[in-house]
Amino acid sequence: MSYFSFLGHPMNLKRCLSFLVVCIFTFFLALVPTSFYGVNPDTLEPIFTLTQQRVIAIFVFTAMMWILEVIPTWTTSVVAIVSILLTTSNKGLGFLIAKENVGTLTNYKDIMAAFADPVIMLFLGGFVLAFAATKVGLDVQLARVMLKPFGKNPKNVLLGVLLVIGIFSMFMSNTATAAMMLTFLTPVLATLPKDGGGRISLALAIPIAANIGGMGTPIGTPPNAIALGALQEAGYAVTFAGWMLRMVPYVIIMLLIAWVLLMKLYPFKAKSIELKIEGAPTKTTPFQKYVVWVTFALTIILWVGESLFKVNSNIVAMIPFAVFSATGILKARDLEHINWAVLWMVAGGFALGTALNQTGLASTLIKIIPFASWNALVVMLVGGFICYFLSNFISNSAAANLVVPILIVVGKAIAGNPAFESLGGVPAMIIGVAICASLAMCLPVSTPPNALAHSTGMITTRQMATVGIVLGVVGFILGYLMLIFIGF
Numbered sequence: 001m002s003y004f005s006f007l008g009h010p011m012n013l014k015r016c017l018s019f020l021v022v023c024i025f026t027f028f029l030a031l032v033p034t035s036f037y038g039v040n041p042d043t044l045e046p047i048f049t050l051t052q053q054r055v056i057a058i059f060v061f062t063a064m065m066w067i068l069e070v071i072p073t074w075t076t077s078v079v080a081i082v083s084i085l086l087t088t089s090n091k092g093l094g095f096l097i098a099k100e101n102v103g104t105l106t107n108y109k110d111i112m113a114a115f116a117d118p119v120i121m122l123f124l125g126g127f128v129l130a131f132a133a134t135k136v137g138l139d140v141q142l143a144r145v146m147l148k149p150f151g152k153n154p155k156n157v158l159l160g161v162l163l164v165i166g167i168f169s170m171f172m173s174n175t176a177t178a179a180m181m182l183t184f185l186t187p188v189l190a191t192l193p194k195d196g197g198g199r200i201s202l203a204l205a206i207p208i209a210a211n212i213g214g215m216g217t218p219i220g221t222p223p224n225a226i227a228l229g230a231l232q233e234a235g236y237a238v239t240f241a242g243w244m245l246r247m248v249p250y251v252i253i254m255l256l257i258a259w260v261l262l263m264k265l266y267p268f269k270a271k272s273i274e275l276k277i278e279g280a281p282t283k284t285t286p287f288q289k290y291v292v293w294v295t296f297a298l299t300i301i302l303w304v305g306e307s308l309f310k311v312n313s314n315i316v317a318m319i320p321f322a323v324f325s326a327t328g329i330l331k332a333r334d335l336e337h338i339n340w341a342v343l344w345m346v347a348g349g350f351a352l353g354t355a356l357n358q359t360g361l362a363s364t365l366i367k368i369i370p371f372a373s374w375n376a377l378v379v380m381l382v383g384g385f386i387c388y389f390l391s392n393f394i395s396n397s398a399a400a401n402l403v404v405p406i407l408i409v410v411g412k413a414i415a416g417n418p419a420f421e422s423l424g425g426v427p428a429m430i431i432g433v434a435i436c437a438s439l440a441m442c443l444p445v446s447t448p449p450n451a452l453a454h455s456t457g458m459i460t461t462r463q464m465a466t467v468g469i470v471l472g473v474v475g476f477i478l479g480y481l482m483l484i485f486i487g488f
Contacts, residue, residue: 018068022061030057030087034101038368047368049103051088052361058083059352059405066398073395074341077348084111084355106358114351118314119218119229120343125317126219127338129299130172132324135334136289138296139168139180147275154268157275158201161185162209162255169213170220170251171300173339178210178449182456188275189458197266198273203458204266204467207449208258211441212475215434216251217303218243218313222342223400223437226349227430230404233353234412236427238488240303240313250435250482254475261470266463288329295323342397349401353408362409371413376420380429381480383407384436388472391440396447400437404430427488428480435479442468 034046034053048056058080065076086092089108097105114120133139143164150160161181168177185202192199214221218228218240231238302309302316324330356362371379383403390399411426440446442465444454450468453459 015070019070022064022068022070025064026057026061029060030054046101048361048364049359050099050101051097051103051105051359052364054087055084055352055355055359055361058087058355062348062352063402066402067390067394069394072341073398074344074348076398077345077351077401080348081111081114081351084351088355088359104358104360106355110354110358111351114347114354115344117229117347117350118312119225119232119350120347122228122314122317123219123222123225123343123346124338125299125320126171127173128324128330129296129320130176131334131337132292132320132329133172133296134176134180135329136284136292138289138292139172143168143181143184152272152274154198154270154273155263157273158205158262158268159256159259161202161205162259163252165206165209166213166216166251166255169210170216170248174210174214174221175448175452177213178206178452181206181210182452184275186456188273189456192273193269196269198268198270199458200266200463201262201268203453203456204262204464205258207441207447207453207464208262208467208471209255210449211438211447212251212254212258212471215438216244216248219317221434221438222346222397223434225346226397226400226404227434229346229350230353230408231427231430233350233357234408234426238427238431239306240316241306242488244304246482246486246488250479253478254471257474258467258471261467265467284329288327291323291327292329295320345395345397345401349397349404352401353405356405356409362412365409366413369413371410372417374414376414376417376423379407379410379414380423380432383410383429384432384476384480387433388436388440388476391437392442392446396437396440399440400433403433407433424483424487428483431488432480432483435483436476439472439475439479440468442472 030053034048034050037053037056038047039045040047061083062076062080065071065079066073071079084106085108087096088106089111090097090105091108092105096102130139133142146164146167147157147160150156165177165181168180185206189199189202192202215224218224218238224243228238228243299316299320302311302319303313306313306316321330383406387399387403390402407429408426411429414420415426441450444451444461444464446468450464454461454464
């Protein structure tokens, strides 16, 4: 078995050539004289140090590997972190860090801390909470109760599906939510007329609501965590409640727009729909079920009431971990079901950001590139559009990890500019990227929920693209209007 097939990526000529091109380009950027990047006209010294040059090479390597998907995205993140440790840290390879003009070295502890960043812990707590809810059947019970008020009218049922999935996706993985709801709804979809638009509307509602709903909380989707972590690192305080206060209304508005759009494009022929949410009995005790219910409610209350209870949301995220471990709800083998790949993926972005700052590359870029002279609105919108475009073709986490560190540098350069601050400043710029990443849902490959819905065979790529483009444009405009006029 080859290395790439072991990672789930079978070896083929295209991947081999892509990997070769990436390596050649990376080594070229890392090994050329630092003067290749330019020199200071006053001192005739290179503008970049060796460590800064290496960070540039690692950043380019990571970007190309994420975009081309030669190996899994989380693997690329781990390789990037190890490369930073070996080539730029104060405990790296001796013959590399002892050279002249090596520049400022990164602290190896700070780079390794990316794996346990507080925002990573916040996300980990969210995964544990969602897993426990599924294990005791809390998700099934909630879905049954929440969908019941919408009755049997197809239009109302569609609205109910959108809202329920949107709410679930705020606290659960959008992929897990989409998979769960597809399990419930696939038998229903099969009973709908094949020549009507109802089955298309319901099938599309699942990925749309999952993608949009994730924007509602900091733990809803990885780009949110990436944006939150970057803002905290840059000194901007964004609370769990503060995020929800702005993003939940936005999510509701977008879901209502999606509801109207789906009914307009793909109307129902059936006069009534009956949803039967059935769940397999869980092998847990009544006591464990009550523990999950209470812990779930308590965690959300503490997250939302962060300013009232004075407990940091990252710390609150560890409560479910402790409670479920102590009560036997979460066992050692259950840890295998946590999406560690997403956590390592996000950690790679945090490590790149740390390297940019500690080597001085970020401040050097601020000095040599005239960010302050650029139009603030154009910078903000172009940054968001780039993330949106990339997210339609690569992982939204990868796209956010690429764009956020760059925009943090740009934001620091123009922070204080009255025009920029009037648009919401750095928080608006970075959270805009998170919004754009989640709005990218034009293709089956754009997000896992899209791929799951497309796999049913009930919707075509064209139908998905039509709805995805419209919602992307509308969401882009509404999102930036919200960020500019309401702020964060």
